[in-house]
Amino acid sequence: MKGILKLAYKLLVTDRTKFTALVGGITFAVFLMVFVTSMLIGVLNHSSSMVTNVGAPVWVMDPAVQNVATSIGMPDYVLDAVRSMQGVQYAAPIYSSGALVKLPDGTYQPVTVIGLDDTSLLGRPRSIEGKIEDIYATNGFIAVKDADFPKLGNVHLGSEFELNDHRAVIVGIAKVPLFSIFGIPTLYTTYNRAVQYVPNPRYTISYVLVQPKSKGDILQIKRQVKALGYLALTMPEFKRKVSTFYLFSTGMGINIGLMTLISIVIGIVVSGQTFYTFVLENLERYGALKAIGTTSRELIGMILFQAAFASLVGYGLGVGVCTLIIGLAKLRMPSYAGMEMFTNLGAAFGLVLVIAATSSYIGIRTVLRIEPFDIFRG
Amino acid sequence: MPVTAIQASGLVKWFGEGEAKTTALKEVSLEAYLGEMLYIVGPSGSGKTTLLSVLSGILRPNAGSVLVEGADIWGLGSDRLAEFRLNKIGFVFQDYHLFPRLTTAENVAIPLILRRKSWDEAVSEAVKYLDIVGLKPRAELLPVKLSGGEQQRVAIARAIVSQPDILIMDEPTASLDGDTGRDIVSFVRRNILNHERCVVVVTHDDRIYEFADRTLEMEDGRLSGIEKRGANTEKGDK
Numbered sequence: 001m002k003g004i005l006k007l008a009y010k011l012l013v014t015d016r017t018k019f020t021a022l023v024g025g026i027t028f029a030v031f032l033m034v035f036v037t038s039m040l041i042g043v044l045n046h047s048s049s050m051v052t053n054v055g056a057p058v059w060v061m062d063p064a065v066q067n068v069a070t071s072i073g074m075p076d077y078v079l080d081a082v083r084s085m086q087g088v089q090y091a092a093p094i095y096s097s098g099a100l101v102k103l104p105d106g107t108y109q110p111v112t113v114i115g116l117d118d119t120s121l122l123g124r125p126r127s128i129e130g131k132i133e134d135i136y137a138t139n140g141f142i143a144v145k146d147a148d149f150p151k152l153g154n155v156h157l158g159s160e161f162e163l164n165d166h167r168a169v170i171v172g173i174a175k176v177p178l179f180s181i182f183g184i185p186t187l188y189t190t191y192n193r194a195v196q197y198v199p200n201p202r203y204t205i206s207y208v209l210v211q212p213k214s215k216g217d218i219l220q221i222k223r224q225v226k227a228l229g230y231l232a233l234t235m236p237e238f239k240r241k242v243s244t245f246y247l248f249s250t251g252m253g254i255n256i257g258l259m260t261l262i263s264i265v266i267g268i269v270v271s272g273q274t275f276y277t278f279v280l281e282n283l284e285r286y287g288a289l290k291a292i293g294t295t296s297r298e299l300i301g302m303i304l305f306q307a308a309f310a311s312l313v314g315y316g317l318g319v320g321v322c323t324l325i326i327g328l329a330k331l332r333m334p335s336y337a338g339m340e341m342f343t344n345l346g347a348a349f350g351l352v353l354v355i356a357a358t359s360s361y362i363g364i365r366t367v368l369r370i371e372p373f374d375i376f377r378g
Numbered sequence: 379m380p381v382t383a384i385q386a387s388g389l390v391k392w393f394g395e396g397e398a399k400t401t402a403l404k405e406v407s408l409e410a411y412l413g414e415m416l417y418i419v420g421p422s423g424s425g426k427t428t429l430l431s432v433l434s435g436i437l438r439p440n441a442g443s444v445l446v447e448g449a450d451i452w453g454l455g456s457d458r459l460a461e462f463r464l465n466k467i468g469f470v471f472q473d474y475h476l477f478p479r480l481t482t483a484e485n486v487a488i489p490l491i492l493r494r495k496s497w498d499e500a501v502s503e504a505v506k507y508l509d510i511v512g513l514k515p516r517a518e519l520l521p522v523k524l525s526g527g528e529q530q531r532v533a534i535a536r537a538i539v540s541q542p543d544i545l546i547m548d549e550p551t552a553s554l555d556g557d558t559g560r561d562i563v564s565f566v567r568r569n570i571l572n573h574e575r576c577v578v579v580v581t582h583d584d585r586i587y588e589f590a591d592r593t594l595e596m597e598d599g600r601l602s603g604i605e606k607r608g609a610n611t612e613k614g615d616k
Binding site: 011 | 460465
């Protein structure tokens with residue numbers, strides 16, 4: 001069979017124009033699918049960046065919260081109640097809100113202000129300039145150095161700006177694992193300063209961060225929080241909730257889904273058509289092989305091999321081109337959110353299998369129908 | 379006593395149904411012997427190619443039998459029939475049907491590859507057969523670089539590389555000029571035909587009739603009953 005497969009390989013790749021068109025079609029389809037889904041995965045991943053960056057294992061929130069950026073304030077007794085619950089090792093409040101800062105040049109810049117628990121600083125970022133304790137300094141704020149950092153102007157330790165007519169000073173610069181997708185800079189300060197500086201409604205606790213005594217305690221914590229009328233989610237559950245919101249409540253999911261579907265259709269149509277043309281143009285050769293003594297099983301093997309080979313080459317190139325473009329985009333735009341994961345690479349591989357199966361089916365049907373007698377008749 | 383290579387009897391083949399039904403073979407019976415060059419001649423549409431296809435296990439007849447080595451080939455399943463064609467029959471198609479993007483040697487090696495020989499072994503074996511047809515120096519060329527006569531020789535080498543008992547040639551001179559056509563058939567007669575092989579040629583080219591041992595004429599789906607001995611047999615040129 002090895003020789004027959006080599007024959008199939010030679011028939012396929014030596015017809016360079018057809019082979020290029022075939023592989024090009026599959027490459028394009030795979031590229032489109034991986035690229036679009038990479039964007040989706042990246043956006044969804046970054047949409048819950050605050051959850052990742054703060055890193056608390058359990059989050060308590062109002063049950064009406066749909067995504068991390070639009071929290072609903074909870075009264076202080078929730079924090080006290082959670083702290084007294086069985087299975088809780090410790091719990092701390094966190095504040096998160098949007099605000100406008102007035103930069104030294106007089107321009108206004110929207111920012112996200114995150115207020116960390118004054119006593120524990122639970123969820124603090126990693127300092128790269130200054131010390132985290134400086135957050136306690138008068139008017140102290142820590143700026144996150146991410147893709148949106150330059151929007152704060154020429155920021156350095158000691159830089160000043162205004163926040164709701166309050167003086168604010170940059171006392172540290174920090175790094176976080178994931179940047180936000182909202183395109184605005186992030187400032188950390190203490191919880192008390194945040195609620196003092198940013199205009200707020202009656203209740204100010206955005207979330208209560210909980211450290212359970214053990215993983216086994218999470219279930220009972222959830223039960224107790226539910227009895228209180230609130231919702232406790234583990235970090236992965238909260239991320240999933242945020243992703244679900246963006247996927248199904250914003251139109252992002254349907255748009256990306258449509259683009260993915262289009263890429264599949266393009267892949268199948270272009271590759272199927274090209275492979276069909278390839279088979280048609282080689283029909284005489286297949287007929288001659290059949291006349292000489294190739295069995296139907298061997299012909300099917302040849303076609304399957306050709307379709308699988310072209311599809312896998314297309315898959316490799318498609319993923320390669322996509323990786324290259326995402327890499328280049330990230331070099332140029334650090335805030336570019338696209339990211340490849342096994343999930344979308346696997347899905348693209350599934351697409352390739354569908355393309356290969358469709359192309360093979362078309363090819364096999366055509367080749368099995370040809371009668372060697374037609375070769376004699378010319 | 380000549381040894382029978384093919385024994386066909388009562389072959390009937392029709393195409394289409396109802397008013398469109400055309401009978402291409404009407405109770406055709408014949409025998410071909412090892413060591414002979416048998417010609418089947420006749421006008422276009424007389425059923426020559428259909429007969430050749432039925433004899434070589436390519437086209438199933440509606441009635442009749444084709445015995446090769448005492449067994450009816452049309453009693454075989456499709457895989458066994460393919461195996462029969464691969465091992466017993468060598469085909470030289472009218473339009474050669476060479477693979478344009480394989481080298482000459484690779485084209486000749488195809489039947490060996492189908493017989494599970496390794497690629498390299500098959501190609502090196504093929505070169506020996508190219509030597510027989512005088513094309514060894516052209517082993518690495520693509521068919522498009524060869525003349526019509528050379529392509530026909532490559533097709534012959536491909537047909538004999540698996541050492542078949544029966545060589546089937548369909549209009550071997552149709553795409554060649556007169557001299558080249560005669561050279562090819564003369565070459566087959568001198569170098570390919572032997573006492574263990576039978577060559578069946580379908581043609582309507584009267585310039586090559588002289589190379590036949592026997593000639594059967596077909597007309598309207600029937601053998602006309604005229605069986606001519608070829609000039610070569612009479613001359614003992616074998």
